[in-house]
Every structure is written in C-alpha cells, then in structure tokens.
Amino acid sequence: MEHRVFDDPHVVQKKIAAVRRQGKLVGVVPTMGALHEGHLVLVRQAKCDADFVVVTIFVNPTQFAPHEDFDKYPRTLERDLEQLRELDVDMVFTPSGETMYPAGFDTHVEVVELARRLEGVSRPTHYRGVTTIVMKLLNITMADIAFFGQKDYQQCCVIRKMTADLNMPVKITVCPTVREPDGLALSSRNRYLSQDEWEQALVLSQSLALAQQLVDDGVTDSQEICRKMREIIENSPLARIDYIAIADPVTLEELSNIPTTPKSHATGDSARAVALLAVHFGVTRLIDNVLLV
Secondary structure (H helix, E strand, C coil), X not given: CHHXXXXXXXXXXXXXXXXXXXXXCEEEEEECCCCCHHHHHHHHHHHHHCCEEEEEECCCHHHCCCCCCCCCCCCCHHHHHHHHHHCCCCEEECCCHHHHXXXXXXXXXCCCHHHHCCHHHHCCCHHHHHHHHHHHHHHHHCCCEEEEEHHHHHHHHHHHHHHHHCCCCCEEEEECCXXXXXXXXXXXXXXXXXXXXXXXXXXXXXXHHHHHHHHHCCCCEHHHHHHHHHHHHHCCCCEEEEEEEEECCCCCCECCECCCCCEECCCXXXXXXXXXXXXXXXXXXXXXXXXXX
C-alpha cells in the first residue's frame, strides 16, 4: 500500500491526470480517517462506480471550533491504511495541515443559507471549513464522482449546493447511513462514549424510528412529532439535546407540517421531509437523521 500513499497534492494531480488520459472514471472518498464500516461502504461503492478510487485522509482543522475536539480527534493512520489495502484502493492522499493550508492561505468557500441552519447555529464556522477543504480535495483529485454518507445529511446538502452553484463537473453520491446492530449510527466519535453513554445514545435511532412511525400513522404536525421525539430522548438522563428538527429535505427549512408530496433530496431519491437531531452524551456530540417518506 505504501507505494499508493501520497502527501503531495502536485504529485497526486500529475498521477490522476495520467489516469484520466486513459479514459478512466475517478472516484474520491473524502475522510478524516479513523475509518469504520461506514467509510468502507463508501469505498466499496466507489469501486463499483469508478475505475480509479482515491481515499483522502485529513483531519481538517478549519472545520473545528477552538473548543471542539480537533486535538483529540482519533488518528489511526496505520489501521486505516491496512483496511484500505484490503479493499485494494488505488490511491490514498494523506496531506499535512501545512500542505493544505500553507502560510498566507487566505481563500475560503462558503455556502451561506444552507450552512446557517441546524448545525450552523451551534457551529457557525463549521461548514465554511468543510466546503473549503472539500473544494480543495475535489480539485486535487480531479474526481468525477465523490462519495459521502447520509449520516452527515446537512453536509451532503451543503456540498451538493456548492458543486451545483460553482458548476463543478463532479457527481455527488450519497450512501445510506450504516448502523451498529443496536441502531446507533456509525461514527468515529462513538469511541468517546462510555458503555452507559452508548446504551443511552440508542434513544437517537429510536426517536427517529418513532418519527417515521408517526408519519406512517398519518401525523403531519412537525411540532407534535418533535415533541414525541424529545420525550424519548429526555428519558435518557445523560442526554443533552442541541436540536431536533423536521425540515425540507432540500432547503433544510424547518417545516410546520409535513407535505403530502415527496421531494428529491441529497440521496437522489425522494422524501416528504427529513428528521434531524444533535444530542450530547457526556463530552460526545452525536448527529443522526432519517428521511421521512
């Protein structure tokens, strides 16, 4: 695998340009490392849809606020490379912070309205960091297709909006959330949870399942659905709710009532709405969502 790992963006661009001259379709899976099955599902999908697959591993400092967990974010490069070797990935890009943000770096990419909602309220600088680094990674890898997970639903919407607004020749493919057998959405941050916190965090998927059940039963009042979701989560004494929302699946505007007509959304399918939440368990902040069909 070592001969497929590169940290110089110019070398990566030169090698991928040669691949593209052969008429091959390039797919990229951007990650921050600490790979789990959710990431590996994206890699497998990329190998199905593209001829040449690049995985990027970079813990991006600009998407972390000063009080967040950048310094302790899990970094498991050797294990990550072992997993990617098993999947026979064509290239891994592992740049340093100094490489991606050299002295004098002063350019940022920002999606305004979508990024202000939900996560943007609690983390106002987060998505500017995300869109800037994703733009750089897409430019460096010259990808035809980029693969993201639905667990970060708002991120998928923001990136799709960025690439559409800037006429970028890249397809954004969103793969379904991968879950533990008990329902907890896979996340690199799950390793922060104590056993007790993990068990209590199961209320997240349970509350989302309840939201879909209520919609199936004909409930369209978003406030009522959110209230019942909140009741489930507040049964966990360790839970501290950041937000619970029922929103339009494209604009992410919060809805007072769930419409009867489905709307195309970030995964390319259709849904009437999306339920999203962010909840703290101890020092760990978890997000999750479900498309309401």
